[in-house]
Amino acid sequence: MYRYDRFDAQLVNERVAQFRDQVRRRLSGALSEEEFRPLRLLNGLYLQLHAYMLRVAIPYGTLSADQMRMLASIARRYDRGYGHFTTRQNIQFNWTRLQDAPDILADLASVEMHAIQTSGNTIRNTTADPFAGVAANEIEDPRIYCEAIRQWSTLHPEFTFLPRKFKIAVTGAPDDRAAIKVHDIGLALRRDADGAVGFEVMVGGGQGRTPMIAKTIRAFLPKRHLLSYLEAILRVYNLGGRRDNKYKARIKILVHDRGVDAFRADVEAEWARIRKAGLDLDEAELSRIAAHFAPPAYDDELRNPRAYADKLRADGKFAGWTRASVAAHRRNGYAIVTVSLKPEGGVPGDATAVQMDCIADLAARFSFGEIRITHEQNLVLAHVRQSDLFDLWRGLRAHGLATANVGLIGDIIACPGMDFCGLATTRSIPVAQQISTLFADLERQHDIGELRLKISGCINACGHHHVGHIGILVVDRKGAEFYQITLGGRADENAAIGKIIGRAFAADAVVGAVETIVNLYIARRQKDERFIDAYERLGPAPFKGALYGTG
Amino acid sequence: MALVRDRRAVEDDWIALNDGAPAAPGSSVIVSLERWRRDRAGLAASVARIGVRLSGDDAVADIADALDTLDLVALTFPAFSDGRAYSMARLLRERHGFRGELRAVGNVLRDQASLMARCGFDAFELGAQVSIDGWLTALSEISVCYQPAADRRGTAAELRHPSL
Numbered sequence: 030m031y032r033y034d035r036f037d038a039q040l041v042n043e044r045v046a047q048f049r050d051q052v053r054r055r056l057s058g059a060l061s062e063e064e065f066r067p068l069r070l071l072n073g074l075y076l077q078l079h080a081y082m083l084r085v086a087i088p089y090g091t092l093s094a095d096q097m098r099m100l101a102s103i104a105r106r107y108d109r110g111y112g113h114f115t116t117r118q119n120i121q122f123n124w125t126r127l128q129d130a131p132d133i134l135a136d137l138a139s140v141e142m143h144a145i146q147t148s149g150n151t152i153r154n155t156t157a158d159p160f161a162g163v164a165a166n167e168i169e170d171p172r173i174y175c176e177a178i179r180q181w182s183t184l185h186p187e188f189t190f191l192p193r194k195f196k197i198a199v200t201g202a203p204d205d206r207a208a209i210k211v212h213d214i215g216l217a218l219r220r221d222a223d224g225a226v227g228f229e230v231m232v233g234g235g236q237g238r239t240p241m242i243a244k245t246i247r248a249f250l251p252k253r254h255l256l257s258y259l260e261a262i263l264r265v266y267n268l269g270g271r272r273d274n275k276y277k278a279r280i281k282i283l284v285h286d287r288g289v290d291a292f293r294a295d296v297e298a299e300w301a302r303i304r305k306a307g308l309d310l311d312e313a314e315l316s317r318i319a320a321h322f323a324p325p326a327y328d329d330e331l332r333n334p335r336a337y338a339d340k341l342r343a344d345g346k347f348a349g350w351t352r353a354s355v356a357a358h359r360r361n362g363y364a365i366v367t368v369s370l371k372p373e374g375g376v377p378g379d380a381t382a383v384q385m386d387c388i389a390d391l392a393a394r395f396s397f398g399e400i401r402i403t404h405e406q407n408l409v410l411a412h413v414r415q416s417d418l419f420d421l422w423r424g425l426r427a428h429g430l431a432t433a434n435v436g437l438i439g440d441i442i443a444c445p446g447m448d449f450c451g452l453a454t455t456r457s458i459p460v461a462q463q464i465s466t467l468f469a470d471l472e473r474q475h476d477i478g479e480l481r482l483k484i485s486g487c488i489n490a491c492g493h494h495h496v497g498h499i500g501i502l503v504v505d506r507k508g509a510e511f512y513q514i515t516l517g518g519r520a521d522e523n524a525a526i527g528k529i530i531g532r533a534f535a536a537d538a539v540v541g542a543v544e545t546i547v548n549l550y551i552a553r554r555q556k557d558e559r560f561i562d563a564y565e566r567l568g569p570a571p572f573k574g575a576l577y578g579t580g
Numbered sequence: 581m582a583l584v585r586d587r588r589a590v591e592d593d594w595i596a597l598n599d600g601a602p603a604a605p606g607s608s609v610i611v612s613l614e615r616w617r618r619d620r621a622g623l624a625a626s627v628a629r630i631g632v633r634l635s636g637d638d639a640v641a642d643i644a645d646a647l648d649t650l651d652l653v654a655l656t657f658p659a660f661s662d663g664r665a666y667s668m669a670r671l672l673r674e675r676h677g678f679r680g681e682l683r684a685v686g687n688v689l690r691d692q693a694s695l696m697a698r699c700g701f702d703a704f705e706l707g708a709q710v711s712i713d714g715w716l717t718a719l720s721e722i723s724v725c726y727q728p729a730a731d732r733r734g735t736a737a738e739l740r741h742p743s744l
Contacts, residue, residue, distance in 0.1 A: 036736035040724035047721045051691065067661065068691055150661065180726040180736065186698035187670055187729065190663025256727075267667045272636075302675065307728040313741045 030091050030399055031176050031321040033141045040183070041138045044145060048072050049131035056128065071151065071189070073144030074130055077451050083125045083133060084147040089157035089175035089199070090118030090402040092142075094389040097400055099140045101385035107133050112385070114370060114378040116442060116493055117196070118156045118402040119147060123449050145183060150191045150278075152182035152263070156198045157207055159367075159403040162322060163411045164202040165359040168218040169226055170322045171201035174255060177310055177318060181256045188263050192270035193278035195263070196235075203522060208404055210234045210243045210524035211496055213280045214262065219249055227251045232262060232292070233284030236490040240526045241281045246293040253315075254300075257308035261300035265292070324360075325397035325412055331362040337415040347422055349471060350433040355418065364415050366396075368408040368425060369432040369440060373469045374462045377443045378406035387428040395421050404493075404520075405442055405481075407435060437474040438482055438547065439465045442493050446486030446503070455503035455510045457486030463540045468547075477547055480560045481519070496520035498561045499546060500527045501539065512539035516546070516572060517564050530569055531577050542576055549575045582712060585681070585703040587719065589712045592705075594631060594652065603627050610654050610683075613638050624649065633685065636664035640671045647678045655701075657686035666699045673700035673730035693718035700730030 055065040073084040108122040155175045162170040198212040209215030215231035234243030356365040396410035425431040446457030483497030494500030500515035511533035518527025583592040610631035631652030655665035672678040683703040
């Protein structure tokens with residue numbers, strides 16, 4: 030993984046010193062809260078319902094065991110012993126104090142981490158495929174380009190006060206595990222007819238109150254032009270995006286209002302004028318970055334090749350966990366392991382300091398000391414020997430980290446909701462807990478199969494309900510919470526926005542409604558047909574009928 | 581209101597004219613784009629130096645052809661959070677080669693100092709609450725830059741690979 034050189038380290042250390050001075054000026058009264066607000070936001074510090082929340086960037090969702098241990102240490106020392114992994118592959122600490130923030134940032138800098146641009150109307154942390162570097166059909170490791178984007182976007186003088194926040198996601202594989210089509214810019218590595226590597230560039234996706242799927246404005250951009258093309262898009266947006274209404278300020282509205290063809294023409298015209306302006310991804314710099322993402326020293330000699338198969342046969346619980354958590358690795362004898370942060374009845378994405386240390390130790394022991402965060406709020410150990418899977422599983426199980434529900438109905442994405450968030454109007458976590466408890470039986474979950482259920486506590490859609498196979502939006506009506514269900518959304522390479530199935534449900538009926546939907550699917554599915562495929566074949570009518578008796 | 585130019589506090593030798601106000605012969609005046617369009621010949625005949633003030637809704641292209649007749653362009657920050665002027669500054673410097681004074685006016689706060697300088701501003705009308713010392717400190721707080729901009733500072737990538 031990427032390691033700072035002296036330039037990276039110097040910038041982050043100077044940034045800590047700068048913020049320390051800004052906090053000092055705030056605490057002394059020299060800065061008003063109004064003046065301080067944009068400064069703290071550019072360093073990831075939000076004022077939430079109960080306390081300051083610090084959002085720490087995990088660049089493209091990859092971190093080392095040592096970095097994870099530092100997150101655990103911060104959780105213990107400055108928070109209440111836990112942290113919350115987010116849908117943007119970051120971590121949030123919900124109970125920090127303003128006066129501690131500079132020390133936390135200094136601790137982070139000591140392990141090459143920061144909280145720069147995790148908030149504010151700026152280019153946020155770039156996200157990536159959590160299977161980067163190990164997916165079998167990948168063109169190149171997307172994190173090489175994510176790191177180039179990280180550097181280009183960090184303290185970019187022109188793009189620090191955009192009309193609205195700006196999120197970029199990158200995948201190197203045809204299967205999209207990074208939800209790139211619901212980002213402001215989605216980048217997919219492609220090969221052209223001559224085998225050259227470049228990007229398909231998609232713009233204007235997003236969720237929130239106006240969900241949209243990104244549109245392709247360039248089918249193939251040679252990779253060396255990546256940063257100049259991004260700069261052209263950002264400049265067109267910075268100058269032309271709406272600033273009169275924050276709900277219409279994202280780039281998706283500009284693309285929609287101007288029309289994708291006109292928008293593309295504007296970007297191409299701007300790009301034609303800056304493509305030679307020193308932003309080329311230079312080969313030497315690209316190679317320097319790429320060297321950090323070289324594959325680890327895999328062992329080609331398979332150890333105990335029979336042991337894994339024997340354990341699978343001998344231990345049904347272990348076998349059930351591998352069915353959910355283990356994905357094929359590009360290397361023979363290795364596996365990609367997704368660790369569920371969705372225990373039955375738990376808060377999606379939360380991890381205690383003890384669990385973080387446990388993951389760090391297991392990563393060091395079994396996965397070359399590297400960990401990834403997924404946008405579905407789980408963790409990934411990307412290089413585990415098959416023969417180590419049983420020991421890994423036992424280590425995870427000892428800390429409540431072996432729930433066998435990855436990709437299943439218990440693997441719910443939910444925003445923090447009104448339990449923490451200052452924007453939320455409702456509580457989203459309790460309904461996630463009720464659903465996860467109802468479907469606690471893992472055999473039933475496995476029988477239901479892949480099902481992405483996502484819950485948002487307000488229209489800002491941080492819980493990604495628009496792209497859930499089943500989405501739930503909790504809305505507040507005159508002090509009572511109602512639950513609006515959408516079906517048919519998906520965040521993969523065939524991304525789609527879910528459609529509202531009918532009138533919203535009351536609190537005591539929503540979990541039953543989810544069960545009705547699932548039962549209808551079970552009754553109507555064909556052999557090996559996933560929920561989303563069955564829904565796309567059947568359409569909404571039978572689901573409506575089952576829910577409202579109007580079929 | 582203090583004016584900082586080339587990292588020094590200086591007396592402002594320009595007059596910001598309202599659209600209706602008369603221009604004193606031989607003076608240096610900053611006028612709105614609208615007034616400049618209306619009264620370009622008249623101003624050129626009477627005043628010593630002409631500056632034009634653009635708002636975020638104006639386009640740099642509107643003055644691009646006349647930049648060699650202008651000694652100053654002022655770009656407005658109606659609020660610090662309105663970042664259009666950063667792009668406009670870079671366009672003036674890097675695309676149109678403007679060499680005159682590029683002045684930041686409006687909600688100009690200390691903590692945006694280095695962003696503005698990097699985008700090509702060289703003069704700043706500081707708000708009452710901004711001290712000169714604080715401003716100069718802010719300009720040098722971060723010594724590393726990752727991206728090329730109007731100030732032509734060497735980027736980290738260039739320093740890493742000196743042969744570039």
